[in-house]
Amino acid sequence: MRRMFPIPAILIAALPAVAMAQAGPFQDLAALERRLAIALGADIGQPGGPVAPIDRRMKLAACPAPVAIEPPFAGAVVLRCAEVGWRVRVPLLAGGAQMQQAAMASAPRPARADPVIRRGDPVEIRAGQPGFSVSSQMIADQDGAPGDRIRVRADAKSRPIIVEVVDIGLVRVLGI
Template identity: 55%
Template sequence: MKTVTILLPLLAIAAPAAAAPFQNLDALEARLINALGAGVGEPGGLASPIDRRLKLATCPQPVTIEPPALGAVALRCPAIGWRIRVPIQRLQGAAPAGRPVAYAAAPRPEKVDPVVRRGDPVDLIAETGGFSVSVTATAQEDGAPGARIRVKTERDGRPQGQILFAEVVDAGRVRLPGFN
């Protein structure tokens, strides 16, 4: 009988812990270190480890790492809706306060000449599965292949539609992201 009375409270404590899984913060931190290319406390890396007191719901899809901005990297789970910002260290020799600061980020591809220029008419394409839809739009900025630019759709031949972000495919062709 003593065994049962001791085990029941232990089971009661363990049950909520098993029912409420949390995001693995060690794995998130490892992904951040890999993405930034610098460790915790190193220039361009995390300023400090992710706060272990955080109890984030487990994200059912891969957590999104947003580029560094304003001295921090943002981690997002779009499926659930949580978002945290993790401070990063300034690079050595970075600009003093009040000036733009460079952070370690993914290497940038070499500069490619734009194939779409601001004001150019472009075909805005959305294709998936067995169908494709395209409309005429006007480029709102220059873009090289693979770049995301703003385009304005046309309505009855007049550029009064809405502004969308599209990926430059080739000269005169852009594709809506999220469609293959």
């Protein structure tokens, strides 16, 4: 016959606290999905929405600030927590881009800022994380205002890369 030992009441009361402590340091992916669906105007599996739910096997450190949702680009949207240093690329279901473009075309456009970089200008390109940065000199292939995405090249024969204009003569690598 097997003996059963009573479980102390203190252990039973502590179990929910232990579960919450384990869940606390990680980002709430369900809440992140809800926020993404609202930002995109489409739910999971709908045109313009995420193709699939965010993978629950990921254990992302909790972001102390609101997670940044970058505009859709190349069939995906990027969720970023700069404070902690993680980013997640979420593929989007095709078909929503046309609806988003139509909505954007009908909406009044904000006044466009004057370009601070002109085609042919030398620019400094920077990439990095907290604690380090790398920079190099490139040549702009396009005009751009702060926040614009433009092409730059190392020389006339090299392949262009897409960067974001930060300030006069300064661009940054996208996604870093």
